[in-house]
Amino acid sequence: MPKKLLLIEGDKNVLACSRMLFKHYGFEVDSAETLEASRRLISQNKYHIVVAELCLENKSENDGFEIIEHTKKTSPGTKVIIVTYLCDSAIKRKALEYDIHGYFEKPVSFDNILKLIENI
Numbered sequence: 001m002p003k004k005l006l007l008i009e010g011d012k013n014v015l016a017c018s019r020m021l022f023k024h025y026g027f028e029v030d031s032a033e034t035l036e037a038s039r040r041l042i043s044q045n046k047y048h049i050v051v052a053e054l055c056l057e058n059k060s061e062n063d064g065f066e067i068i069e070h071t072k073k074t075s076p077g078t079k080v081i082i083v084t085y086l087c088d089s090a091i092k093r094k095a096l097e098y099d100i101h102g103y104f105e106k107p108v109s110f111d112n113i114l115k116l117i118e119n120i
Contacts, residue, residue, distance in 0.1 A: 003117075004045070007031040008038045008052035008067060009083075018051070021110050035063045039070050047078050049101075049117060054084040054091070061091050068098045079120050083108060 009015040032038040054064025081102035
């Protein structure tokens with residue numbers, strides 16, 4: 001059975017490319033562009049992995065931290081991976097305090113993300 005994955009990304013082009021790549025590698029993929037859509041999907045579905053950008057429509061890392069908190073509360077077994085353009089050590093430290101399973105700064109190779117997911 002393929003792993004079910006939720007992609008959360010505010011950039012439609014990045015989202016479409018990432019979705020296509022994950023589907024190519026056999027994942028069942030849902031996607032969201034907003035905080036509200038991601039919350040709804042996480043509440044309604046069971047995901048093995050959530051791959052999320054920290055900044056969505058509000059252009060603030062708070063969206064991403066809300067996604068992490070909601071995922072941990074609603075679906076504690078779901079693994080969370082952050083892929084973000086924010087290159088700030090304080091934000092990275094804060095994200096890692098949530099016991100996420102990966103943190104990547106963009107640009108990142110899709111192979112690096114895939115390798116991490118394969119090892120989870």
